[in-house]
Amino acid sequence: MTARVLIVDDIPTNVKLLEARLLAEYYDVVTANSGAKALSICQEQDIDIVLLDVMMPEMDGFEVCRRLKADPKTQHVPVLMITALDQTSDRVQGLDAGADDFLSKPVDDTQLLARVKSLVRLKSLTDELRARAQTSQQIAAEDALQAMNSISAKDGSILIVDTDRRHAERIAGYLQVEHRVDILTEPMDAVFQVAGGSYELALVSMSLKDFDPLRVCSQIRTVDQARGLPIILMADEADKPKVVRGLDLGINDYISRPVExxxxxxxxxxxxxxxxxxDVLRDSVNSTIALAITxxxxxxxxxxxxxxxxxxVMAKSLEQERDVAVMILDIDHFKSVNDNYGHDVGDAVIREFAARLRRNLRGVDMACRFGGEEFLVLMPDTDVRVAELVAERVREAVADRPFEVGLSRPISITISIGMALYENMDDTPEVIIKRADVALYRAKHAGRNRVMVDAA
Known part of the structure; x- marks a missing residue:
């Protein structure tokens, strides 16, 4: 595995020795005789690993390492510190600075190459993950740009708030060529009007009779679905100070009268x-969040x-002295489903099982796919008696009716369930899940299609 190695040392002899060893292993070697030069090289080139001497004038290796790890561009680059210092405190200082590993002088060839190969391998993996993240960001940016270019601004739903009906109707006449327009001449009803409609824009006159237009705007924004509603003020020259105040309060735009x-x-x-x-970006973010947790x-x-x-949930249950149950569910003989019918049918079975599981849990229960054909259910405020009743209901819902998965005949499916309770203060999520898994194993060993409880 080739890589670009930066050697940083102010003593030329040390540099030459390390350079010769690494060149013999076909590494690409770059050298620097000071911390400042090393930082500059890392900014200008793609360095895969830094071999960094600790004792250097002006800027020691600890400070160089701190700066590399503080910079988002270089924080993922492994730093192998080479030092004559053998005190534990020196190693702690290096770790605090962000060093990934240490070598002591005089450098042993075997240790040098082993450390370099290991850290280069880690860097390669990190680079791949960073590249994937960057690709995701680029795709998201491209999708956002495409969405912006493809969005039409026609056929909008607009509300005009103006006590002067003639003026409002003239403005509406301009807009109705491209948009749907409603007129409201009673500003006191603005909240109800907005709450009952799906408006994309409000035009509010600054010349409302007996009403403060900025207060009307703030009232419109109190409606949940209108918190981000764009508002344009229609203002005379004398209204400019109030318009400025409105813009400070979050009004989106204004247009001067006479309106052109x-x-x-x-x-x-x-x-x-x-x-x-x-709205498109908000939906995209919500979708991304959903993908991250589902x-x-x-x-x-x-x-x-x-x-x-x-x-x-466990922290809350401990504080409030409430029960928590966890069950782990496994589809019996699932491998034979995949082997006999194919993975498409296997996926269909998993989807149908998830649907039945969801329908037969309580609202407070939370289900997740543990992996493959295994599922977990978290049951807050639930004792063993209730947990067993829910588990049996789920088991029966699966076993009692065959699965329609697109084959000529439906498939009979059963599940085994293991259950554990949060009963000891020292229990961790891993411990409880492990106990539930032991109970699941017992259910499988006892013949499957059954519920087993493992008490602490």
Whole structure:
């Protein structure tokens, strides 16, 4: 495995010795005689590992390492510190600075090559993961740009708030060529109007009779579905100080009277396009979050989310002295389903099982796909009696009706369930899940299609 190695040492003899050893193993070697030079090289080149001497003038190796690890561009580059210091405190200082490993002088060839190969391998893996993350970011950015370019600003839903009906109807006449427009001449009803409609833009006159237009705007924003609703003020020259105040309060834009048709259309299009773009991005973020915590095949939570949530539930149960039960469920003889019918049918069985599981749990229970054909269910505030009743209900829901999975005949499926309770203060999520897994093994050994409880 080839890699680019940076050797940093202010003593030329040390540099030459290390360089000769690494070149003999076909590494690409770069050298620096100071900490400042090393930092500069790491910024300009793709370095795979840094061999860093500790004792250097001006900037010692600890400081160089700290700076490398503090920079997002270089923090993933492994640093192998080479030192004549043999005190434990020196190694602790190096670890605190972010060093990945140490070598003592005089450097042993075998240890040098072993450490370099190990850290280069780690760097290669890190680079791959960073590249995947960067690809994901690029795809997200491309999708966002594509969404922005593809969004139409036509056929918007607009509310005009104006006590002067003639003026409101003239503005509506400009907009109705491209949009759907409602007029509200009673500002006191603005909250109800917005709550009952799906508006994408509000145009509010600054000349409302007997009403403060900025207060009307703030009231509109109190409606949950209108918190991000774009608002454009229609203002006279004398209203400028209040318009500035409105912009400070979050009003999106204003247009001066007399309103010019083309300017109005342009400003309306801009706000509607931004609103729709924000909605697309919001949906994308929500989708990304959902993917991060749910299993794609079943729609249940994934193991990552389960582990974190279980820790929270256990902490709360300990504080409030409440019961917690965990059950682990496994589809019996699932391998034979895949072997006899194929993985597509196996996936269909898993999806149908997840659906039946979801339907037969209580609202407080949380299910996740543990992996493959295994599932976990977290049952807060649940004693053993209730937990067994729920487990039996799930087991019967699976066994009593064959699975329709697109074959000529439905498949009979059964499950085995192991259960454990949070009964000891020292229990961790891993311990409880392990006990439930032991109970599952007992259920399998006893003939499958049954529930077993493992008490602490």
């Amino acid at each position: 048709r083309s300017e109005l259309m342009a400003r309306v299009r801009t706000q509607i396009r931004r609103q729709r773009y924000a 299993d794609e095949l079943t729609g249940l939570y994934n193991r990552r989310y389960f582990d974190r949530h279980m820790s929270l």
